[in-house]
Amino acid sequence: MDLPFLNRTQELRRLTETAFGSASGFACVYGRRRLGKSRLLREAGTGHPAAFYVGDDRDAALQRSAVASEIARHLPGFDAVDYQDWGTLLDRFWRDAPTGLTLILDEFPALVAAAPELPSVLQKLIDRQRRGLVLCGSSQRMMHGLVLDATAPLFGRAEQILRIGPLDPQWILPALQLRSPADAVEQYACWGGVPRYWELARACRNRGGDPLDELVLDPLGVLHNEPDRLLADDLEKIRLSASLLALIGQGCTRLSEIAGRLQTNATTLSRPLARLIDLGLVHRDIPFGRSTRDSKRTLYRIADPFLSLWYRFVEPNRSRLAAGQRDLVRADVDREWPRFLGQAWETLARDSVARLEIGGTRWRPASRFWGPSTERTPIEIDLVAEHATDPERMLVGEVKLSASAKEARELLAALERKAAICPPLAGKQVTATLWVLRRRGRIDDERVVGPDAVMTAPQGLS
Numbered sequence: 001m002d003l004p005f006l007n008r009t010q011e012l013r014r015l016t017e018t019a020f021g022s023a024s025g026f027a028c029v030y031g032r033r034r035l036g037k038s039r040l041l042r043e044a045g046t047g048h049p050a051a052f053y054v055g056d057d058r059d060a061a062l063q064r065s066a067v068a069s070e071i072a073r074h075l076p077g078f079d080a081v082d083y084q085d086w087g088t089l090l091d092r093f094w095r096d097a098p099t100g101l102t103l104i105l106d107e108f109p110a111l112v113a114a115a116p117e118l119p120s121v122l123q124k125l126i127d128r129q130r131r132g133l134v135l136c137g138s139s140q141r142m143m144h145g146l147v148l149d150a151t152a153p154l155f156g157r158a159e160q161i162l163r164i165g166p167l168d169p170q171w172i173l174p175a176l177q178l179r180s181p182a183d184a185v186e187q188y189a190c191w192g193g194v195p196r197y198w199e200l201a202r203a204c205r206n207r208g209g210d211p212l213d214e215l216v217l218d219p220l221g222v223l224h225n226e227p228d229r230l231l232a233d234d235l236e237k238i239r240l241s242a243s244l245l246a247l248i249g250q251g252c253t254r255l256s257e258i259a260g261r262l263q264t265n266a267t268t269l270s271r272p273l274a275r276l277i278d279l280g281l282v283h284r285d286i287p288f289g290r291s292t293r294d295s296k297r298t299l300y301r302i303a304d305p306f307l308s309l310w311y312r313f314v315e316p317n318r319s320r321l322a323a324g325q326r327d328l329v330r331a332d333v334d335r336e337w338p339r340f341l342g343q344a345w346e347t348l349a350r351d352s353v354a355r356l357e358i359g360g361t362r363w364r365p366a367s368r369f370w371g372p373s374t375e376r377t378p379i380e381i382d383l384v385a386e387h388a389t390d391p392e393r394m395l396v397g398e399v400k401l402s403a404s405a406k407e408a409r410e411l412l413a414a415l416e417r418k419a420a421i422c423p424p425l426a427g428k429q430v431t432a433t434l435w436v437l438r439r440r441g442r443i444d445d446e447r448v449v450g451p452d453a454v455m456t457a458p459q460g461l462s
Contacts, residue, residue: 003199006171008040011162015040015134018160020048020102024132026157030143031164032230032279034196037136040164041104049074050102050132055110063111064089074101087121094125102132109142119146123153139233140279165280166193166304169348170455176202181451182438188455189344190216192305197223212333216314217326224321227310234279240272245302248282249311253299273300281307288369288384289424297371305344312340338401341437345451346399349435350383352454353395359431359446362388363395373421381418383435384425394419394428397449399435405443408434412447 019027029037038054045052051070055063064083072079075097083089093103105111112118126133135154137143140163147154148161172191173184175198190212191197200222201211215221227245228238235241243262252258255273259266276282283303290297302308313336314321317329353366366385373379383397398415400407412432419430435449 003175003195003202005039005043006175006195007167008036008043008164011040011164012044014160014162015044016048019132019134020044020050021100021132024100024102025130025159026126026133026135026154027160027162028143028147028154028158029134029136029162029164030140030147031138032140033138033233034194035164035166036195037138037164038106039195041106041134041136044134045102045104048102049098049100050104052104053106055105055107057110058114060086060111060114063114067105071097071103074098086115086118090121090125094129094131097131100132102134104134104136106136107138108135109137109139109146112142112146119153123157126154126157141234141236167195169193169352172198173455176205181455184455185345185348185437185451186341188348189305189341190309192307194304194306197306213326213330216310217321217329217333219321223306223310224314227307227315230281230307235275237272241276244269244272244276245281245307245311246315248300249302249308249315253301255298255300258300277303280304285368287371288367288381290371308344309340312336342399342401345401345435345437346382348454349397349399349449353383353385353397356449356453358395358433358449361393364388366395366397369422369424371423373418374423374426375421377421379418379422381415381422383433384422392428394425394430395433396422396425396430397433397435400437402438402440403434403436403443403448404440405445407440408436408443408445408448412445 015027015029018025029040031037041052051067051074053067053070064086065079068079068081068083068089071093078092122133135147146152147158149155169184169188172178172188172193173181175195176187178184178187187201191201200215204211204214215223218224227242231238231241244258247258247261252261255266255269259269262269273282277284280303283301285299285301286292287297302311313329313333317332320329350366350368353363363385364387366383369381369384371378381396382399383395385395387393387395396415396419398411400411403411412434415432415434416430419425419432433447433449436443437451439450
């Protein structure tokens with residue numbers, strides 16, 4: 001079941017303007033698997049002549065034959081020749097293909113694995129003549145080495161480089177045809193912003209199944225081993241990266257704690273953690289008002305919601321799931337779900353601040369605060385942000401799964417007291433807010449923000 005094409009408007013425009021039509025050139029598209037890169041290529045190619053080939057693990061000769069067959073759909077007779085190398089095939093394409101015909105090589109790293117000379121062949125042809133070419137890949141590591149690294153043959157030759165990321169949270173509500181923004185928060189906590197996960201979950205729901213149970217917990221489920229595939233795409237030292245994700249997913253958030261569990265020196269983990277951060281798999285949290293160099297106060301968390309769920313509930317229970325105890329594991333998930341959902345809701349609330357108008361004004365990106373108060377007692381504030389233009393104004397927020405009107409008043413009063421003894425907020429004008437996922441009864445207070453503000457779907461499915 002295909003979803004509507006969602007929220008890739010800018011990427012689609014850039015790709016179409018660069019690689020298709022009479023003024024076509026070279027574009028590079030990359031990003032982790034299942035984010036909709038191939039769908040983007042198909043949408044961009046709609047109405048334009050394009051030879052589309054998806055690389056695989058076969059021998060180079062077989063892949064050349066397949067590429068020639070795709071080109072022959074637009075250039076009859078092109079596949080009548082047995083091309084002995086990529087240089088001969090591509091040189092003829094560059095010379096004989098009609099103007100406006102774009103060559104799309106999806107999963108380009110797989111092609112290069114069988115034919116390492118391919119980037120150099122393309123470099124010479126690109127330097128000779130501008131032509132529509134799109135190279136796409138799921139291995140961010142390999143795409144960086146082939147196109148983005150300064151030593152790569154294709155470096156500096158792409159007119160457009162598009163790194164495709166997860167879809168914004170608001171799009172999950174129309175994608176899964178959910179009843180309410182609160183339901184959208186729960187589903188986003190499971191699947192994150194990966195459209196292929198949404199597609200699988202929607203199809204499972206439509207046939208009456210339980211997506212979490214059937215897709216993730218079931219050892220035969222499509223997504224049961226998904227993290228193994230993601231790490232294999234982008235990381236050479238999979239064992240260490242998987243270990244880091246497993247520990248962070250189980251609640252080891254400080255570098256010293258992670259190093260202790262791995263029985264290694266903390267300094268040896270800096271580079272592998274930085275790589276996971278660069279790939280968008282791990283996020284580094286620093287208390288509001290502290291320097292990014294303050295490593296002692298840094299906390300790590302898994303950035304991707306689905307991976308967070310997987311490493312929290314699947315990874316530590318793999319043996320039980322393999323032994324057929326899925327019902328017992330699901331009972332554990334249901335029992336611990338409120339805490340997991342609360343963390344996901346807090347992250348969504350915090351991440352939404354910069355794009356919302358709160359209290360009639362705009363704010364900079366928010367972060368957490370934790371540490372000693374002015375009274376030397378430990379305090380935590382879920383959300384702190386500086387005003388967009390006035391550094392003397394601050395926004396603070398408490399994030400809760402549910403609250404009544406009475407509880408909301410009490411929580412806001414307690415938050416204001418905490419803000420008054422928070423060192424970075426001293427002398428500032430503070431606006432306190434409460435973020436509530438599900439309200440118990442009516443709450444008439446503009447300072448209370450709900451999931452409708454965070455997850456409301458954009459107008460139109462474009």
